[in-house]
Amino acid sequence: MSLLTIGSVAFDALETPFGKTDKIIGGAATYITLSASYFTKNNNLVAVVGDDFPESMIRDLNSHGVNTDGLQVRVGEKTFFWSGKYHNDMNTRDTVEVQLNVMENFDPVVPASYQDCQYLMLGNTAPAIQKTVIERLNSRPKLIVLDTMNLWIEIANPDLMALLKLVDVLVVNDEEARQLTKEYSLVKAAAKIRTMGPQTVIIKKGEHGALLFQEDRIFFAPALPLESVFDPTGAGDTFAGGFIGYLAKTDDISFDNMKRAIIYGSAMASFCVEKFGAERIMNLTQDEIDERVSEFVKLSAFGLN
Amino acid sequence: MSLLTIGSVAFDALETPFGKTDKIIGGAATYITLSASYFTKNNNLVAVVGDDFPESMIRDLNSHGVNTDGLQVRVGEKTFFWSGKYHNDMNTRDTVEVQLNVMENFDPVVPASYQDCQYLMLGNTAPAIQKTVIERLNSRPKLIVLDTMNLWIEIANPDLMALLKLVDVLVVNDEEARQLTKEYSLVKAAAKIRTMGPQTVIIKKGEHGALLFQEDRIFFAPALPLESVFDPTGAGDTFAGGFIGYLAKTDDISFDNMKRAIIYGSAMASFCVEKFGAERIMNLTQDEIDERVSEFVKLSAFGLN
Numbered sequence: 337m338s339l340l341t342i343g344s345v346a347f348d349a350l351e352t353p354f355g356k357t358d359k360i361i362g363g364a365a366t367y368i369t370l371s372a373s374y375f376t377k378n379n380n381l382v383a384v385v386g387d388d389f390p391e392s393m394i395r396d397l398n399s400h401g402v403n404t405d406g407l408q409v410r411v412g413e414k415t416f417f418w419s420g421k422y423h424n425d426m427n428t429r430d431t432v433e434v435q436l437n438v439m440e441n442f443d444p445v446v447p448a449s450y451q452d453c454q455y456l457m458l459g460n461t462a463p464a465i466q467k468t469v470i471e472r473l474n475s476r477p478k479l480i481v482l483d484t485m486n487l488w489i490e491i492a493n494p495d496l497m498a499l500l501k502l503v504d505v506l507v508v509n510d511e512e513a514r515q516l517t518k519e520y521s522l523v524k525a526a527a528k529i530r531t532m533g534p535q536t537v538i539i540k541k542g543e544h545g546a547l548l549f550q551e552d553r554i555f556f557a558p559a560l561p562l563e564s565v566f567d568p569t570g571a572g573d574t575f576a577g578g579f580i581g582y583l584a585k586t587d588d589i590s591f592d593n594m595k596r597a598i599i600y601g602s603a604m605a606s607f608c609v610e611k612f613g614a615e616r617i618m619n620l621t622q623d624e625i626d627e628r629v630s631e632f633v634k635l636s637a638f639g640l641n
Numbered sequence: 642m643s644l645l646t647i648g649s650v651a652f653d654a655l656e657t658p659f660g661k662t663d664k665i666i667g668g669a670a671t672y673i674t675l676s677a678s679y680f681t682k683n684n685n686l687v688a689v690v691g692d693d694f695p696e697s698m699i700r701d702l703n704s705h706g707v708n709t710d711g712l713q714v715r716v717g718e719k720t721f722f723w724s725g726k727y728h729n730d731m732n733t734r735d736t737v738e739v740q741l742n743v744m745e746n747f748d749p750v751v752p753a754s755y756q757d758c759q760y761l762m763l764g765n766t767a768p769a770i771q772k773t774v775i776e777r778l779n780s781r782p783k784l785i786v787l788d789t790m791n792l793w794i795e796i797a798n799p800d801l802m803a804l805l806k807l808v809d810v811l812v813v814n815d816e817e818a819r820q821l822t823k824e825y826s827l828v829k830a831a832a833k834i835r836t837m838g839p840q841t842v843i844i845k846k847g848e849h850g851a852l853l854f855q856e857d858r859i860f861f862a863p864a865l866p867l868e869s870v871f872d873p874t875g876a877g878d879t880f881a882g883g884f885i886g887y888l889a890k891t892d893d894i895s896f897d898n899m900k901r902a903i904i905y906g907s908a909m910a911s912f913c914v915e916k917f918g919a920e921r922i923m924n925l926t927q928d929e930i931d932e933r934v935s936e937f938v939k940l941s942a943f944g945l946n
Contacts, residue, residue: 425825520730523868544849547866556863556940561852563828595943629945635861636941638900640934 343459648764676882
């Protein structure tokens with residue numbers, strides 16, 4: 337089934353305890369579409385960049401089967417830029433600099449060829465922009481998944497609340513879930529989010545795995561214990577891309593299949609953190625992915641006899 | 642198979658965001674033996690209390706099948722006392738007061754009837770005392786499990802390092818594992834601990850579950866996502882008691898059985914936090930335990946198709 341992804345395509349400059357980068361390619365939608373490309377080739381991107389964005393990267397996306405007809409390239413403008421520095425624990429980071437550039441007045445255009453999309457991934461960007469994409473689709477997709485962040489919970493709360501009513505799945509991290517609901521318990525937070533609209537809630541806990549909530553059911557997917565995390569940038573987006581990519585591939589949105597989708601998403605995220613930026617998820621093989629998923633099975637399987 | 646547990650039997654005074662208690666019964670060995678009592682009735686305790694310790698509680702332990710022949714009651718002395726206050730996140734706490742009392746010169750006596758024990762649980766207390774118990778056994782138990790804490794890592798490091806060489810399984814929390822090894826990654830920490838002696842390492846992550854490391858294998862057991870944690874005191878000891886109790890019951894120390902033991906330990910711990918102190922684990926039914934374990938299965942089971 338076809339997947340439509342909207343979100344930022346950006347330049348990032350990163351500093352971790354292991355090193356630093358100059359401007360490299362980043363952005364939520366970049367990680368999502370790359371990750372999803374290992375599951376579905378009907379993979380459509382809506383985003384905006386400036387004319388400083390390298391054409392070679394657009395070709396790289398295309399070679400992964402990502403349709404960039406919906407990627408606007410604004411002449412004379414600059415691509416969104418974010419730079420951040422991770423603390424020693426790699427779980428927390430400071431934003432060093434943000435240049436909104438083309439994102440400041442991003443008006444997402446949905447090409448006619450995208451209109452039949454069944455799976456919609458609203459990657460992290462302003463809720464008003466995310467909502468516009470839903471409104472510009474002629475028919476409602478089968479599944480709408482939303483990612484958001486602390487910034488929008490703070491500065492665009494009414495927009496976010498309006499958007500939440502329209503989506504099926506919310507993907508947030510534990511801090512965002514708590515911030516959104518004012519509940520410390522993630523069980524209570526998920527229940528409260530489900531009253532806001534999305535009937536399925538995924539709470540990412542980084543190195544501690546992810547929780548899936550739907551009706552009275554909870555599923556817990558572990559994160560793979562890693563010797564070292566090189567760069568966590570994009571891990572959440574890569575997770576989301578694997579999740580919705582797997583659902584689009586299998587076209588099955590049952591709870592049991594969402595469990596599998598979360599395992600695949602977690603496997604994709606575990607690759608992402610091994611190198612700077614999106615480098616590690618640019619060239620994965622199916623064998624590598626299958627082997628990583630089997631590590632998740634070994635990690636969490638037990639029999640009661 | 643028979644289980645021998647050594648550790649503190651104590652009075653605690655607790656304050657959590659939900660309320661506070663006067664002196665109630667606590668101590669590592671109390672939680673461990675109570676938890677293990679749901680799995681094995683050959684359950685022997687070595688500990689020390691003062692004559693202020695209520696006889697009714699000793700009868701309660703006996704009624705759970707706990708043999709208290711090795712529980713010394715020191716006339717004219719007082720029981721070990723600890724009081725603590727939990728922060729709002731329930732993950733961190735401050736020690737308000739410690740009165741060592743009878744623990745100051747505890748000389749553990751192992752009754753002859755305990756000598757055939759196959760499973761030895763060294764509940765948290767000074768490493769030198771824990772080591773004495775091993776030395777006072779005529780033959781080495783089949784499995785020795787050690788729990789310790791940050792205090793001993795700091796003030797009794799040489800004793801602890803000598804003890805580690807003698808044990809099979811170390812149970813610590815994530816912070817303790819990092820403190821002991823100076824490694825942030827739990828994978829690296831576990832590998833380093835395995836060079837110190839114990840060939841099996843369990844790292845407890847509280848609400849984030851527990852990891853089991855042995856050779857090149859890792860198993861992850863989730864914690865049950867709870868609506869509320871009423872009082873975390875004793876949860877780690879209750880976990881350890883369920884773990885070794887299940888192993889003693891089944892007399893199978895294979896990796897696969899240790900996985901099951903960790904699930905049972907996690908289930909027992911999930912009861913413990915529901916009420917103050919040991920209240921909730923005083924009167925559990927087998928049905929309640931079985932049902933809780935089946936919740937763990939539902940929580941983490943997935944099929945890849």
